[in-house]
Amino acid sequence: MEREGQERKGLRVNSRVVIPDEELEEVFVRAAGPGGQNVNKVSSAVQLRFFAMSSGVLGEEAKLRLMRLAGQRATKAGEVLIEASRHRTQERNREDARERLADLVREALVPPPPPRKKTRPTRGSVERRLEAKKGRSDTKRMRGRVSD
Numbered sequence: 001m002e003r004e005g006q007e008r009k010g011l012r013v014n015s016r017v018v019i020p021d022e023e024l025e026e027v028f029v030r031a032a033g034p035g036g037q038n039v040n041k042v043s044s045a046v047q048l049r050f051f052a053m054s055s056g057v058l059g060e061e062a063k064l065r066l067m068r069l070a071g072q073r074a075t076k077a078g079e080v081l082i083e084a085s086r087h088r089t090q091e092r093n094r095e096d097a098r099e100r101l102a103d104l105v106r107e108a109l110v111p112p113p114p115p116r117k118k119t120r121p122t123r124g125s126v127e128r129r130l131e132a133k134k135g136r137s138d139t140k141r142m143r144g145r146v147s148d
Contacts, residue, residue: 026094049081
């Protein structure tokens with residue numbers, strides 16, 4: 001039960017970032033898939049909506065990376081919509097959706113690597129490449145017709 005109270009305060013992404021519950025919205029809907037007759041009676045699938053662009057927790061670059069990573073799960077209104085219906089119970093689908101959102105945000109928080117610095121090839125590598133080309137050229141030239 002202690003974990004339940006902790007989850008209510010927000011979604012912990014990492015040691016520094018916790019998404020408050022006010023920025024999340026959960027809607028339970030009926031799910032297709034496993035569950036038998038239960039599927040027709042119980043709303044076990046969850047749609048978890050994160051209001052990303054209006055979030056005060058993430059920086060601007062992280063928000064843009066998140067929207068790009070979310071792909072089709074991102075809406076034009078700047079929200080990320082995660083749908084979970086893998087499991088038969090509402091609670092497990094809820095945990096699955098929250099964990100998938102946390103993974104997505106965690107990935108968006110990692111800054112991109114610095115751009116590659118262009119380097120020139122060394123004189124030795126250029127000479128070795130030209131020697132190898134010359135050797136291949138000689139080999140292919142020797143494959144021609146034999147003249148008497």
